[in-house]
Amino acid sequence: MNAGSKNASGADLAPEVLRVQGLTVSVRTETGDRSLVEDLSFTLRRGETLAIAGESGSGKSITALAIMGLLPPPAVRVTAGSIHLGDSDLTRLPEAQLRSLRGSRIAMIFQEPMTSLNPVLSIGTQLTESIRAHTSVSRTEARTMALAALQAVRLSQPEQRLNQYPHELSGGMRQRVMIAMALALRPEVLIADEPTTALDVTVQREVLDLLRDLQREFGTAIILITHDMGVVAEMADRVIAMKTGRAEEEGSTAQIFAQPKMPYTQDLLAAVPRMGKGKPRAETGTDTIARLQDVVVRFPLKGGLLGRATAQVHAVEHVSFEIRRGETFALVGESGCGKSTIAKAMVGLVPHQGTIEIAGQSLASLDTAGRKALRRRIQIVFQDPMAALNPRMTVGQLIAEPLLIHGLCTAAEQRARAADLMQRVGLTTDQLDRYPHEFSGGQRQRICIARALALQPDLIIADESVSALDVSVQARVLELLQILQREFGIAFLFISHDMAVVENISDRVAVMFLGQIVETGSRAQIFGNPQHPYTRRLIEAVPVPDPTCIRTASPRLSGEVASPVHPFGKGPKRLVLVDIGSGHLVAASP
């Protein structure tokens, strides 16, 4: 996305590398063929980035697989149209020739770098193998090329990395290795299928910057498949918005963002959480519903001959905060910072040290019956609704389950309550006898919310509850949460890595890093006047869904991530929080 390629006339001059015409992909079902992608056409020029944006199920990944010739046989296949890479039509090539094209002229990187790398082969072996599969170079030459590729993706200590295995690298480094592999042979086309969705925001930032730099260097044409309009705005020259297998709208990025023509594109853009768009929120009560004081959670790591604990994961270190009745308290941080562990400790799923008080009662002091009674005050909604719902129970049974466990009302009343709750969360009562797999992701999350509401709790913990959802669905679920909060006066502990969402819905925010809170305060304090460097980095890393926004280059980090694992008897330095005015606490900078 340099100045030249963003300029429309400059892009026109570049030669065409990929042309897709009338592409239709169908899946064979019992009831006949059903099309997954219908009549899709586009061209891709050298050095250009084309974003295919859309919600899950819109056919964007199927398009990518069709171009790679990797559609799952035999049910899914191309039924019409052509895909021209240079002069050859990929839909007509035999598998052997396709195989020689893959990796050399056209490459792909996937969402989850851990599963796309073979865990039992070293990085070097995997890189040299993919190089030697396409070129007749010697092993040493291939190794030299592999080293060059790792240097190109700016991995620190590339020589050592060649001998390392995937599990020794962090998520961001693994994705860099995937990019190195994909670009080692300088393909003309790189397909990136949600390349940063599984990564933390700050890592996402680095990977996107890297992709852009490499594109400028090698002139690779990129097809970027994503649901994140922020990423689209930052990376793409042109955008295709896809819905249920069809291209709804196509145009230059600037044009799509400035004047989207189709309602679908407008909705897609409107649903994107933006910084600074949060509505002012009503005053909340002052009485405390949950109080955490010096909470510590550590997990022993077993090792050695006798399986004794030799080190500890310091997941949560001396965390203290309060949640007031009716407010939304957000806990933000990147994966592994301990935010979910706090949630689990609060509902008693992991043991903790320190004090956790819910409605004035300390968790540690309660007996079994007391703990069961406390469940009625605090509920949790997990990230993945499909995993959190027992697939063998109907939705009606699932929602009534808490009522049944606590013996709250008769079977008929339970069903009536379940029906009522279904309506509250925007589902219909005739869906009560269906099973979770018959619902969409957003609907399933609504079911989880309904189940959490059944006991009329004072506090609901939402642990990344909207992260797995499409943006438009996410927006509607967030709206539902706010309506329910107003109606029932529920407090939310909102755990998220997404600063934009947090900015939109929270009253107070705590930022966590490696098990400790580095900054906490009201929303205005955190977002208006971020003091800790980590908070600033998180806020700056959020992709801005506005192509006209010019981003100042952020300093690149050298890759190593600090670890929360410490040998016994040692631990991280405890941060001291300093009040810099009206409850805005900041850790003293190291």
Next chain:
Amino acid sequence: MTSAIGVDAARPKGALARLLQRKLAVFGLILIAVVLAGAVFAPLLASFPPDMQNFDGLTIQGAPMPPGGAYPMGTDLLGRDLFSRILYGARTSLIIGVVANGLALLIGTLVGITAGYFRGWIGAVLMRFTDLMMAFPALLLAICLAAIFSPSLWIVALVIALVSWVQTARVIYTETTSLAERDFIAAERTLGAGTGRILFRHILPHLIPTIIVWGTLGISTTVLLEATLSFLGVGVQPPTPSWGNIIFENQTYFQSAPWLVFIPGAAIILLALAFNLVGDALRDVLDPTQRGRA
């Protein structure tokens, strides 16, 4: 990618009704019914008492008679009618296959689910005991047990159950440990559900496919284990027939009178197949996510 394909139109009500929609399951049920009927009505169906040695049941040379004439399945080396012995043998084999195997499944499931859910020292003790049982030769153990108790059909069933629960326990243990880590179990705990409810209402239903597979596999192995015990003299005592001991009694005549081994062998295979077909269908029928798929 997978949008729910509408299946509302064809959703039969009960599990039995759905089971009966599957041809293979119905075939399996019929086979089981035939064996059951044969076992129950053996006195009416059999043309001879199972232990009667017929004078004309052997050739002049003293060899068993091939199938045909008065003996539809031929006779064995003592001139006993094989058809009658197969019918009476079905009683023994069904009891062993269903009772012994069922008991083994029950023990295995209980041990596996308890060890898998609680882990810790309970799990360690239970699983080390299971490993010990696995390492100990099952046959030797069965012989010891059978020698201690005086052999009768029910004791034999119990002995077989006591040696064959270990594999089930191992598999159920592994599955339970992974199920217990799933989010919906965590969700259930945060709702305040008790241990019993989680184990039997939320974990057990997910183990049904495994239990069914091990149960159907176990039918043939337990029937054959009983035969081995009979052969060694600690199983069902002769002259009471069982499919297994018919094979063992006659295996030396395999060359000259193959039907004596083939017929009871085929009976065991058919019984195992029948349970397998029904079990397979039952597994699908009980899984709501499979509903609507033929």
